[in-house]
Amino acid sequence: MIDPRPIWQRTAEQRARAARRLDRERRKARGLRTPRLRTILLVELDAISMPAWARRKAIRGLTITASTVWLGRIDGRVLERLDRQCGGHPKVTSERYRRCRVCKRPLLGLDAEHRLELDRRWAGDGTPCSQECVEIAAARQKRKGGGMIRRG
Numbered sequence: 491m492i493d494p495r496p497i498w499q500r501t502a503e504q505r506a507r508a509a510r511r512l513d514r515e516r517r518k519a520r521g522l523r524t525p526r527l528r529t530i531l532l533v534e535l536d537a538i539s540m541p542a543w544a545r546r547k548a549i550r551g552l553t554i555t556a557s558t559v560w561l562g563r564i565d566g567r568v569l570e571r572l573d574r575q576c577g578g579h580p581k582v583t584s585e586r587y588r589r590c591r592v593c594k595r596p597l598l599g600l601d602a603e604h605r606l607e608l609d610r611r612w613a614g615d616g617t618p619c620s621q622e623c624v625e626i627a628a629a630r631q632k633r634k635g636g637g638m639i640r641r642g
């Protein structure tokens with residue numbers, strides 16, 4: 491339903507709601523899904539050593555050690571079960587996760603929430619996530635030697 495009143499007579503809340511609706515409609519028109527936070531798991535192995543598949547599936551850009559790895563939820567649970575089957579008591583920590591499309595870094599916790607907020611705005615996914623974000627993205631461009639902006 492369209493509010494018949496002129497825009498300056500609407501409350502801030504009504505304007506915000508209208509803006510969100512417009513965002514959703516535009517996203518839909520572009521075939522984009524509403525961005526969401528992912529949950530990832532930090533698995534600390536106890537009984538087994540890191541399987542090769544877990545290394546391959548580790549979330550890129552996050553620390554991986556001989557006994558700890560960040561994985562997606564399904565992979566993380568598989569690895570946890572494997573360790574338990576071998577008599578281990580693995581420690582599993584879940585964390586909110588989202589990758590920044592500008593600097594390509596994996597963001598966790600509050601940083602991930604902040605990124606999500608930006609991504610939910612119209613064309614907000616091109617907004618840098620932090621101060622370093624722009625510098626990292628610029629350095630990457632330089633290394634590639636091109637002026638083209640790569641999306642993905």
Ligand SMILES: [Zn+2]
Pocket residue numbers: 590591592593594595618619620623624
């Ligand atoms: Zn960033």
